[in-house]
Amino acid sequence: MRPKTILLQSIAGPNGSGQPGGIAVSPEEAELLLDAYSQAVIAVVEQVAPAVVSITSTRRGMVRTPRGPAQYDLPGAGSGFLITPDGYILTNSHVVHGARRLEVTLADGRTLPAELVGEDPATDLAVVRVQGSGLPVAELGDSDRLRVGQLVIAIGNPYGFQASVTTGVLSALGRSLRSQTGRLIENVIQTDAALNPGNSGGPLVDSRARVIGVNTAIIAGAQGMSFAIPSNTARWVAGLLIKEGRVRRAFLGITAELRPVPGRIAREQGLSRGAGISVLQVTPEGPADRAGVRPGDLLVSIDGLPLEGIDDLHRFLSRATIGATVTVGVVREGRLLTLPVTLGAEPESGT
Template sequence: MLHHTLVVQPITTADAEDAAMQGGAMPALEPETLLDAFSAAVVRVVQRVAPAVVGLRVVRSTHRGSDVPGAGSGFLITPDGYVLTNSHVVHRARQIVVSLADGREFAAQLVGEDPATDLAVVRVQANGLPIAEFGDSDRLQVGQLVIAIGNPLGLQASVVTGVVSALGRSLRGPDGRLIENVIQTDAPLNPGNSGGPLVDTRGKVVGVNTAIIAGAQGLGFAIPASTAQWVVGQLVREGRVQRAWLGIIGELKSVPGRFVPEHGGTRAAGIAVREVIVGSPAERAGLRPGDVIVSLDGAPVRSPTDLQRLLGRAPVGSTIVLGVVRQGKLATVRAELAPEPDRERQASR
């Protein structure tokens, strides 16, 4: 994936990356050539992306009336001032200040946030700003070189490099919901990197840095660009992300394996309905306490995570088919999904 020289003409970093993506073999290179090419690639990426990386300072008011400062990173995604960052950076902030790479500072307004993916969009009133472009996170491979740019511990525009350590990880978001398909990287991340871009050697954003594990070394996580683009679209249009909602409170329960033939064993698991929310799609569909959900549109439901994941993929307004064990028999229940209620608004009532 790095620059080297042939007899006829040099192969660029991009050429090498294409070859790697297509499974092609790379000629043997001298160590000095490899290091020089990698260094040049990182320099080009920083020159391209760093102007779009911003710092965020926030002030939150506590229940006791005191102010608590916070900080994080973000990056410009449109020339007219839209900035992508983490939800946990700006959540419940009464004041947000964005610092640009050229030293200018602007007060920012929250456009919308999605705690379920730990993403948020804020906006500053400015035009003609440099932007970072999204890449294709679905093409990432384990071992691929990545670069993180952010403001760790308040040190603006810090650059670190690493590799993609794993793909398809799951991570609990700030609201407890499972974030799927998370990128794991060993690029050294620290507090303040949150919300900054994770980019490939072409300077395209493939992830949004979101979390580290306290006490661990070389364990950083990023929301993939494919997820971020979908969330950004909804936040800019609606101010929030609408997800499908069924409306039950359930718990894991064992069921005879004959009800879930895909399980391949004598016993399996499903979600026992403990409570049906009044006015919910579940109530309208006729789900009852005591029912055990074992499948959704033919896919096995073996845990609350399975149910959450499958509902997250279903469009609002669509009709799903639930396989339900009721009084020892397998039944079919159709439910038309509604938008998920706003948890914070409900809690504030």
């Protein structure tokens, strides 16, 4: 009796024709293929999981009681992974933000006190550190070389459960997420690898055990949609946090909102966009103030680039060099002005 065969669908089609097709294999061959997939995942987990840690935080909260407001400890948990043998750990900003006490549980079961090295809420990334040496580390890969459809593996250590693993494919690249600061996080990775509660801050890994992203969020109510900050962004942010304790971005020194440009002014000034950024306040002695920007001005361009919204300004400032001089297009009393502005360093919060 001949063994039954299984038809494996081929996207490329037979002989690379591009037409739907299939390859007939025996159950034994199919089992070997599935086993190869399992072996690939197992090998990745065995290599990366020792570097994945559980992070517990304690925040101070307030509660109303019959005797008045009272403080209480609010526990939190997330994941992270070691990026240096001497104890530097990469995780999410929202995992550690506002914590008055941090503890890290390593894969070998040790629980150590941790200190916050620095965080960048604008990218939802943070670095914490435990004291140690010779610790296992996870290798950061190159997220610019990712391809939609490739295998990805999400590893976390939620609530002390070691090596919680899910797998999937890379669903999309170049997504954007809104951070806690209101800025857009760009080039976000979308995957269908499920993120369990407490997996935030854990690594998203490719089939060669290289970290390609930091798991950060899921969309509530949407099935199969998880997101990660790309590894190249994480490498840049982590380096600055370890070196300086924060990420310094260029600073203009205004409070603003999006406003439409009156049609007459847009036509008279030859503006191609129907909206600009209305200046509500100017930081005293800030870059914009020194350049002559006033409340009520309408910013329509920066260095020749049209400003369609606040996100465009944030995007430009995130990439600009502190100390560089740029030109700002401003509509004031129906006239288009061009003002040179020397960008400063962003304080704890600002635009």
